[in-house]
Amino acid sequence: MIHRLSDLAPSEFGEPLPPGADPKVLRDELVAAAEWVSQYLSELPAGPVSRPMPARQRVRLREAPLDREGMELGRVLDFVQDEIASFPTGNGHPAFFAWVNSPPAPAGVIGEFLASAVNATCGMGENALMDLERGTVRMLAGLAALPDTTGGVLTSGGSLANLLALATARTWFLTRRGSGDGPAYDRDHARLTLYYSAQAHMSVAKAAACIGLPAHRLRPVATDAHDRLDPAALHAAVTADLDAGLLPFCTVTTLGTTATGAVDPLEPVTELCRSTGLWHHADGAWGGLGAAVPALASLYRGIGTVDSLTVDPHKTLSVPVGCGALLVPDSEHLHTAFAHRASYLTAGDGGDALPWLSHATIELTRPGTRALALWATLNHLGRDGVTALIEHYLTLADQLRQRITAHPRLALLPSGPWPVACFRITDPDSGDPDAFHARVADRVRARGLAYLATVAVRDRTVLRACLCNYRTTTDDLDLLISEVLHAADADQPPRRR
CATH class of the missing domain: 3.40.640.10 (Type I PLP-dependent aspartate aminotransferase-like (Major domain))
Incomplete structure (x- = not known):
């Protein structure tokens, strides 16, 4: 069993046949990948929530051919960094309020990585x-x-x-x-x-x-x-x-x-x-x-x-x-x-x-x-930690609802006990309030500082903010409201003097 990186030895049989890799190369790339993941997650809150993907890049990802010659293992990380990580859904960011789509817990990231190596x-x-x-x-x-x-x-x-x-x-x-x-x-x-x-x-x-x-x-x-x-x-x-x-x-x-x-x-x-x-x-x-x-x-x-x-x-x-x-x-x-x-799938006959x-x-x-990702996350939290995490989301939702209720231009809609706030803007200068709210959500997303969705509640389109990110703070709540009002003002036609 390998306990230390220094225990890894070069192959005794020359270059390994793909998809294998030389142990030292594998070690170096795994270390580089781990360092990149740590940096990516730590820097993520400072960047935009999401970025629009250029059309040419979408086409490239969909239609790129497979080359005859294989690439070096190090190209995998380069590809993810250049082509994938810059265009996420946005759910890792603390100002993401759209769907019930959480960021990854560190323990889960580690557990999933290790389980993929065991590959059972x-x-x-x-x-x-x-x-x-x-x-x-x-x-x-x-x-x-x-x-x-x-x-x-x-x-x-x-x-x-x-x-x-x-x-x-x-x-x-x-x-x-x-x-x-x-x-x-x-x-x-x-x-x-x-x-x-x-x-x-x-x-x-x-x-x-x-x-x-x-x-x-x-x-x-x-x-x-x-x-x-x-x-x-x-x-x-x-x-x-x-x-x-x-x-x-x-x-x-x-x-x-x-x-x-x-x-x-x-x-x-x-x-x-x-x-x-x-x-x-x-x-x-x-x-x-x-x-x-x-x-x-x-x-x-x-x-x-x-x-x-x-x-x-x-x-x-x-x-x-x-x-x-x-x-x-x-x-x-x-x-x-x-x-x-099936005859080719026979369970063992052990007593247990x-x-x-x-x-x-x-x-x-x-x-x-x-x-393994679930086990690692649960055990990192403990039972009390699970309760505290959900209570954190409930508290944030209450604080967001209070901010909405206190603002003269926003109207809070009734919601259930789970951490979500549905609300509308009270002064849209628009003939179609539903279309107006859809445009506001689009503008918020396009600016990239916050991200929220719309939903139909009692046949009306409303803004919907869900709290399910353990990194979200009250500063992010204030940012969301600011971005919504900014988008609403941008939608208003010029007023005549």
């Missing part, structure tokens, strides 16, 4: 990273206040987790009816109906389409004045479909809606699902860990009784992008839905052998980077 798959075969994934799933379940029996899998994000959840719910529902296959499957599948909040993430409807549910059997349920799913409206929709001979099979609640951060009521939805035989999936991609925060815990009563829960550590915890999770209190439901056998994780998802080859 967390789908088949037994290895340490697969057990580590099982362990991190249990850690997430504990933070989310799910039962100790909870299992699940890490995913690329909330979209895949929601897809797995709906596919699992479908299999569970049809198997219970005795229509898991054959003509009965075709008959019953053609009557399945799905329910979700009208404020649900678009990935829910997309997942439904992927498992074969047409749009006319999807039921976006009305929300109340606080943008939460209305249990009475849900009950009415389910009852009407049962009376029409359809088969309601699953309801999706949202814990932290994208637009306003609302949290759907859990207990009445679960009660309805139990009485009517539906699966209850909670999409907590953003707000799934709210039970760990004392100020939010009351909103999560009943979370332990849901059938499945999506969480996105790359949102709430700043794990590097590509780390979501589906948590299922009874993981056998996942195995029923996804376990498939567990089902491979590929039996709980659609992926066979699965990266171990998710597990």
Whole structure:
């Protein structure tokens, strides 16, 4: 085992065959890459949030041919520095307020880098990273206040987790009816109906389409004045479909809606699902860990009784992008839905052998980077650190809302408990307020000092600022408001004297 850089020795067999590299060259490039990453992250707040990418560069990245001769290993870092890093999404910057898109936590960066060198798959075969994934799933379940029996899998994000959840719910529902296959499957599948909040993430409807549910059997349920799913409206929709001979099979609640951060009521939805035989999936991609925060815990009563829960550590915890999770209190439901056998994939017969994780998802080859990056981030934070991080975002959101409320030209819209502020400018000299607010957001982004998005709230386009960057300070809040007002003034036509 190599313990020191000096232990690395040149190859005894001459130049290594690509894609291999001489150990000294590899060491030098890894050191250079690590130094660049450290400098890039430390200097990032001082630069613009984002930069427009020149059209010629976009074409070059899309259409560059592969040369006949291979390049030197050092060119990789040069390429990233010159062609990639200068044109990011912007989510690493503390003045980025657009989507729920966090910067990478340092522990996660290190964990992902190390896991890529180990390069174990967390789908088949037994290895340490697969057990580590099982362990991190249990850690997430504990933070989310799910039962100790909870299992699940890490995913690329909330979209895949929601897809797995709906596919699992479908299999569970049809198997219970005795229509898991054959003509009965075709008959019953053609009557399945799905329910979700009208404020649900678009990935829910997309997942439904992927498992074969047409749009006319999807039921976006009305929300109340606080943008939460209305249990009475849900009950009415389910009852009407049962009376029409359809088969309601699953309801999706949202814990932290994208637009306003609302949290759907859990207990009445679960009660309805139990009485009517539906699966209850909670999409907590953003707000799934709210039970760990004392100020939010009351909103999560009943979370332990849901059938499945999506969480996105790359949102709430700043794990590097590509780390979501589906948590299922009874993981056998996942195995029923996804376990498939093949003669070339045979699990060991050890006494403590567990089902491979590929039996709980659609992926066979699965990266171990998710597990180690998540483990490193969670353990760097600790349970108290997770709570403190979320509380930091909640505090920043409250401070931003106070600034908006105090400003005579800004109007704050009601929002849920998660850290987001939706607001409008009160004095637009424009015939189309929605288009005006879209232009303001465009101008803010174009200046590069701050970045925010728009969203439709009650059929109005509003400015939306999300707080999910651990490096954001109150100075960044003041900068955002200043940039919004500057962009609004730039949109005003010249006044006649």
